[in-house]
Amino acid sequence: xxxxxxxxxxxxxxxxxxxxxxxxxxxxxxxxxxxxxxxxxxxxxxxxxxxxxxxxxxxxxxxxxxxxxxxxxxxxxxxxxxxxxxxxxxxxxxxxxxxxxxxxxxxxxxxxxxxxxxxxxxxxxxxxxxxxxxxxxxxxxxxxxxxxxxxxxxxxxxxxxxxxxxxxxxxxxxxxxxxxxxxxxxxxxxxxxxxxxxxxxxxxxxxxxxxxxxxxxxxxxxxxxxxxxxxxxxxxxxxxxxxxxxxxxxxxxxxxxxxxxxxxxxxxxxxxxxxxxxxxxxxxxxxxxxxxxxxxxxxxxxxxxxxxxxxxxxxx
Amino acid sequence: xxxxxxxxxxxxxxxxxxxxxxxxxxxxxxxxxxxxxxxxxxxxxxxxxxxxxxxxxxxxxxxxxxxxxxxxxxxxxxxxxxxxxxxxxxxxxxxxxxxxxxxxxxxxxxxxxxxxxxxxxxxxxxxxxxxxxxxxxxxxxxxxxxxxxxxxxxxxxxxxxxxxxxxxxxxxxxxxxxxxxxxxxxxxxxxxxxxxxxxxxxxxxxxxxxxxxxxxxxxxxxxxxxxxxxxxxxxxxxxxxxxxxxxxxxxxxxxxxxxxxxxxxxxxxxxxxxxxxxxxxxxxxxxxxxxxxxxxxxxxxxxxxxxxxxxxxxxxxxxxxxxxxxxxxxxxx
Numbered sequence: 001x002x003x004x005x006x007x008x009x010x011x012x013x014x015x016x017x018x019x020x021x022x023x024x025x026x027x028x029x030x031x032x033x034x035x036x037x038x039x040x041x042x043x044x045x046x047x048x049x050x051x052x053x054x055x056x057x058x059x060x061x062x063x064x065x066x067x068x069x070x071x072x073x074x075x076x077x078x079x080x081x082x083x084x085x086x087x088x089x090x091x092x093x094x095x096x097x098x099x100x101x102x103x104x105x106x107x108x109x110x111x112x113x114x115x116x117x118x119x120x121x122x123x124x125x126x127x128x129x130x131x132x133x134x135x136x137x138x139x140x141x142x143x144x145x146x147x148x149x150x151x152x153x154x155x156x157x158x159x160x161x162x163x164x165x166x167x168x169x170x171x172x173x174x175x176x177x178x179x180x181x182x183x184x185x186x187x188x189x190x191x192x193x194x195x196x197x198x199x200x201x202x203x204x205x206x207x208x209x210x211x212x213x214x215x216x217x218x219x220x221x222x223x224x225x226x227x228x229x230x231x232x233x234x235x236x237x238x239x240x241x242x243x244x245x246x247x248x249x250x251x252x253x254x255x256x257x258x259x260x261x262x263x264x265x266x267x268x269x270x271x272x273x274x275x276x277x278x279x280x281x282x283x284x285x286x287x288x289x290x291x292x293x294x295x296x297x298x299x300x301x302x303x304x305x306x307x308x309x310x311x312x313x314x315x316x
Numbered sequence: 317x318x319x320x321x322x323x324x325x326x327x328x329x330x331x332x333x334x335x336x337x338x339x340x341x342x343x344x345x346x347x348x349x350x351x352x353x354x355x356x357x358x359x360x361x362x363x364x365x366x367x368x369x370x371x372x373x374x375x376x377x378x379x380x381x382x383x384x385x386x387x388x389x390x391x392x393x394x395x396x397x398x399x400x401x402x403x404x405x406x407x408x409x410x411x412x413x414x415x416x417x418x419x420x421x422x423x424x425x426x427x428x429x430x431x432x433x434x435x436x437x438x439x440x441x442x443x444x445x446x447x448x449x450x451x452x453x454x455x456x457x458x459x460x461x462x463x464x465x466x467x468x469x470x471x472x473x474x475x476x477x478x479x480x481x482x483x484x485x486x487x488x489x490x491x492x493x494x495x496x497x498x499x500x501x502x503x504x505x506x507x508x509x510x511x512x513x514x515x516x517x518x519x520x521x522x523x524x525x526x527x528x529x530x531x532x533x534x535x536x537x538x539x540x541x542x543x544x545x546x547x548x549x550x551x552x553x554x555x556x557x558x559x560x561x562x563x564x565x566x567x568x569x570x571x572x573x574x575x576x577x578x579x580x581x582x583x584x585x586x587x588x589x590x591x592x593x594x595x596x597x598x599x600x601x602x603x604x605x606x607x608x609x610x611x612x613x614x615x616x617x618x619x620x621x622x623x624x625x626x627x628x629x630x631x632x633x634x635x636x637x638x639x640x641x642x643x644x645x646x647x648x649x
Contacts, residue, residue: 037465040570044471164624190616190623195571200564201370205616208363209355222569229565233489234362250474315471 028063029284032084033277034077035095035119037070038315040194041222042246045270045316046095053274057281064281074101081105091115091280095273099124115283119276131283133276133294135268140298141171144217144243144266145178147300151263152240154183155214158206160223162194171219187213192223199226207234215241221248221265228261246270247301247309248316255306265301267309270316272296339641340587340603346640347610347633354618365496367613368606369488372498373398373557375605377576378583379502379509379598380435380553383546384449385584386513386596388526389442391550392453395576396460397434401427401558402568403464403473415479427562428555434460435551439544457577465570474567484563498560502602505556509549510598522546526593579608586638607637 033054038044047070054066069084071077074097082105084092092109096102096118103124110116110128117131126132148157159175162168176186188206192198199218206213207230216231216239218224224244231239244251245266254262275296283290301309351358358364377394384391405427412419434456441452467473475481490497513519521542524532533539562568585591586607587600611633615626 038469038471038570041471044469047469161623191626193571195574196565196567196569197572201612202616204366204370205363205613208357208360208366209617225567226565315469 026063027061027284028065029061029091029281030065030067030087030089031091031093031277031280032081032087032089033066033068033093033273034080034084035068035070035273036077036097037072041248041316042268042270045311045314046273048311048314048316049271049274050277053277057277061281061285064285066277071097074098077102078105081109085109085112085114089114090284091117093117093119093273093276093280095119095276096121096123103128115280117276117280119273130291131276131279131294132292133272133279133296135272136295136298137167137170137268138174139295140245140266140268141174141176141219142178143298143300144171144219144245145175147243147264147266148184148215148217149179149182152184152215155240156185156187156210156212157215157217158203158210158213159186159189159217160192160199160202160219160227161189162191162220162223164191168219175217175219192226194220194222196222196226199223200230201226203227203230204234207231207236212238215239216243218242218244220244221246221251224251224262231261245298246316249311249314252301252306252310255301255303256310258303263302265306265309267298267301269296269309270314271311336588337597337600339644340597340600340607342644343586343637343641344603344607344610347607347614347637351610351614351617354614354620358614358617363613363617367609369496369498371605371609372496372502372560374576374579374583374608375502375602376505376553376557376560377550378580378587378601378605379505380550381580381584382509382587382589382596382598382601383513383522383549385581385589385591386526386593387522387543387546388529388593389449389543389546390453390581391438391449391547392577393434393438393456393460394550394554394580395573396457396464397431397551397554398558398561398573398576399464399568399570400460400467401431401434401555402562402572403467404430405558405562406473406475406566406568407467409480410476413477415477415483417483420480420484424559427558428552431551431553431555431558432548433551435548435554436544438551439547442547443540443544461570464568464572468568468570472567472569475562481563481566484566486563488560488563501556501560502605505553506598506602512549513596513598518542518545523594523596526595528594579605582634583608586634586641588641608634 033050035046035050036043038047050068054068058064058066069080071080077097092114094106099121106116106123107128116129118129119133120135161172187210190202192202216227218227221244224242227242241263242261243264246268247265251262251265255265279290282288381391405423408426409423438453438456441447442449487497492500521537524537525539525542529539583604584601586604588597589595611630615630621629
């Protein structure tokens with residue numbers, strides 16, 4: 001027994017020596033990734049990109065292990081964080097369900113000396129995070145508004161809002177600020193909960209209420225799909241264009257194909273989780289300073305650049 | 317529990333034409349007047365057609381809910397079940413490929429059979445498993461919702477063939493003599509359902525079980541079978557609603573049918589069916605489903621309140637409509 005143990009120890013050290021000799025770069029690092037379970041298209045995209053990046057990076061760095069955990073609720077995510085800590089992670093990449101519930105649990109992980117990267121939804125205490133990667137909601141609204149101002153110049157626009165949240169308010173407020181001073185009027189605004197079905201209903205009602213609508217800011221691709229269906233049903237030809245947002249593959253495809261009703265999209269990429277994982281890995285392997293805040297732009301997707309943002313294999 | 321079951325079903329039938337049965341329709345009429353006052357466009361044919369067509373999903377599902385509630389049960393799973401059945405139907409269409417009428421007919425069959433099977437599962441767990449319907453259907457609500465998320469990987473299940481979408485589209489957007497297909501569908505469903513509930517022994521058994529299970533048992537009503545069948549009818553109605561839902565947007569998502577169970581229950585109660593069972597009103601349920609949709613429509617069409625307060629006003633209108641109904645009923649007694 002003793003002999004075999006010594007034997008295997010020797011073998012192990014030999015293997016280790018060989019490994020370090022062969023690849024001086026090899027370093028064993030484990031990164032935990034905690035994200036919400038897929039409850040709608042966007043989070044499904046987050047999972048897709050997390051898995052894609054995991055495969056990519058584990059191949060590039062042989063000592064690297066990326067553990068992806070999804071959780072259906074905030075409380076479940078708090079538990080998942082504890083489970084990940086048990087597995088001795090060196091870094092945590094977390095897209096928190098919500099700021100209030102998860103600030104404490106993430107702070108606990110930080111206390112163990114773990115490198116923490118927070119994605120998209122900020123924590124109550126920004127001191128916890130080493131890296132913060134987020135989408136730019138004010139810019140999302142601003143870019144959309146600027147497009148309306150530049151192309152439409154004047155006219156009556158209806159707006160579909162998402163779920164009443166800070167994210168939605170930032171987008172809508174900045175959209176309205178961007179069109180200020182132009183000839184564009186927002187003649188109506190309603191919440192449609194980032195849902196196709198609700199957007200279909202609200203758009204039907206807008207069409208009944210307003211005899212002339214020049215354009216629709218659906219502010220989200222799921223809602224844009226419901227809006228387009230309602231317009232098709234009403235056979236109205238006064239509406240020149242519908243702008244969604246987020247970069248859903250079906251809508252990006254329409255931009256690529258040159259659909260007149262859907263000339264552009266505005267990005268709010270679920271792939272930001274990939275950025276977060278890459279930056280975190282760079283901290284361990286790259287030797288470059290990475291601590292800081294990364295704001296992912298919300299560029300305008302046009303026919304010219306749409307291919308760059310098209311992921312045909314993604315569920316979103 | 318101890319109130320007497322009315323001695324003869326025939327006399328109960330006579331009571332159906334009183335104020336009580338009429339009141340949901342009066343509430344609906346009042347809402348129509350309110351809508352017209354707030355925005356004359358409300359009364360336009362296209363708007364009213366839209367609203368009534370939209371109410372078809374809840375109306376059809378709520379017809380099934382009327383049976384379940386009349387027999388003293390409850391089904392919280394119908395919203396998730398709709399999403400699950402819709403997802404399975406689209407997956408079936410995509411797997412078969414092509415755009416043949418026969419394929420579509422088979423897919424419709426799949427939806428109906430799957431709906432009925434889901435309902436049967438609920439029913440058997442309530443009757444054979446002897447678990448409270450609230451718990452059974454709360455459980456299956458979670459199961460069906462998780463299944464659709466799993467099938468869609470959180471994303472969207474979309475009909476792949478554009479030819480099939482064009483073939484299927486008239487089932488939501490088409491009309492016969494100006495009446496939209498979904499409206500014809502819910503009128504047909506309600507007609508058949510009222511025949512079953514009011515004119516067959518099974519229908520009388522449903523009401524008897526709902527008003528007093530013990531009395532029904534002593535009278536020789538096959539309680540387990542009756543209750544199980546009400547859930548099967550509910551599942552079948554979900555399948556029928558899905559047939560009208562899928563052609564609208566051609567897709568199912570994890571948010572499909574969210575909170576439909578509450579809307580269906582609300583439609584049934586607004587329609588005059590007692591939540592504790594023992595009474596079912598099919599046509600009242602239809603009026604209830606339309607009322608719910610009209611209230612939402614009026615809110616968007618009027619410029620009364622900010623978009624933040626719409627939920628509050630909607631809630632208030634529904635409660636006021638119920639109060640008006642109640643006072644009408646009391647006056648008639």
